[in-house]
Amino acid sequence: MSDAPDQPVETPADAAASQIEAAQNEAAQNEAAHTEAAQIDLPAETGRRLAKIAQLRDQGVEPYPYRFDRSHTLAEIRAAHGELEPGTETEVRVQVAGRVLLLREQGKLVFATMRDRSGEIQLFVSKAVVGDETFAAVGQLDLGDWVGIDGTVMTTRKGELSVKVESIQLLSKAVRPMPDKWHGLTDTDTRFRQRYADLIVNEEARRNFEVRHAMIASFRRTLHRRGFIEVETPVLHVEAGGAHARPFITHHNALDQQMYLRIALELHLKRLIVGGMERVYEIGRIFRNEGISPRHNPEFTMMELYQAFGDYSEMIEITETLITQAAIDATGTSVVTVLGPGDASEVVDLAQPWRRARMIDLVEEATGVAVHPSQPVEQLRELAAAHDVAVLDRWGSGKIIEEIFESTAEHKLTAPCFVTGHPVEISPLARVDRNDPYLTERFELFMGGRELANGYSELNDPIEQRQRFEEEQAGKEAGNAEGMGVDHDYLRALEYGMPPTGGLGIGMDRVAMLLAGTTSIKEVILFPTLRPEVF
């Protein structure tokens, strides 16, 4: 898989031939290594199954065939025949495929439970129907094997919808034993590292990712309906801007250029607004080189959208619509149970209007002291000290207010709340509030003590944006590792003129957590970041 180094002069055909040869040699070595490993490391059960594979091949049976043509998913069969009376035999012939989950041998009968993505069904195998040879083959099946079935739809005497097997084809032999058929996997380490095994045995895990998919599909529908265009912007950035976060640093060899994985989508999307695209969005992975927690994964999915001619009030409206509609589409109801922070939980109908409150008012509510970024910084330092909030020397009044908010008020926001009016100091890309020069037209959505969304009236004045960037740059030079640098190309774009614009970012993983009812982001990310496994 490594990049091929530059080859000496060689025709493409030569190169291809030598690559194939190299690959074959490598494959042969790998096979030898695997056989050795099988003898030394793997559990006895795997050894038995590997022996079965050899035996099948001796009999001319391929344990890993290329394809199988199915006529129905299992859900389709259940939808069409779920109402059959007990003890019914039909002439309906079906070809189905799935994984064998349970085997119940009963003398000359075998009952098996099979599952495909759509659902489960019972296989009914009678020695008298399939003959000795096929019946023996069924006896050689192991839990976890993939099979293709040709048979007819029936119900058993007890009424269980089943496929009466006429022939069975092994589609893929599983050589590793399945986790416990009843308890599944509980060890979180194994569940996240071996997500494949988790998905096989844990219904809850499968459901979480169905919810996630339904949510994202819902977002796309809503945005499509409103005339938004989905775009893709670069992941590799020369300047990691658009948010305050430490970036991952990488390097482009040919350009000999240090690059950063993006920490936000914002600045490229707003360039597109300058270009006249008017309504754009992107659902994309962003990367922040920070701690891992139940609410943070270093790579996560953000949806950002920008709408020309709008401002933050429309962003609040669209946030409510997107999330409420996603709840309905993914769970069938706008009523959700918001979990957290801590053990807190609250049942909320998202279809009701969500609370709005200014950050400074929430701080006053929590501390009993009125605050405003126009106050002298000394006063706010005192208040911070009174609430055990650590303050850095370079922080101004606005940053201190935010810190006080985070430690005194944020954790009380279980039900949805739009926190608005962030100080200018902490909002370098947001437009100043039309009624208060110290605040911005900005909001963050909090639910379950977690930030889910962030939006504002976009700053489109290139002169003011340059000043804000320069303040950020100064902070960065003073030691703020999360500070933004000056993005000269972005400033150039603004100089061409950006229309008044509303912008919004939603943390998709956190919305997925809300709708799936989990308190850990790892439950809604298929392969969460973990320390590398030592083999």
Next chain:
RNA sequence: GCCCCUUUAGCUCAAUGGUUAGAGCAGCGGACUUUUAAUCCGUUGGUUCUGGGUUCGAGUCCCAGAGGGGGCACCA
């Protein structure tokens, strides 16, 4: 980075510092033509996460390390 919890068979879990570390499931052998986590009989399977230490004796106590979880810190 700090604190707490945790790690025992393929999986899920037991085991006062005291015989040879047990059980269910899975596996293996056997019985069974209507099972539903099938049932019944028999049975294989262990680097108790790793390395030290205390002790007559350690899965159990102590120290160090590793993985995971939670919290704090960091972090939009």
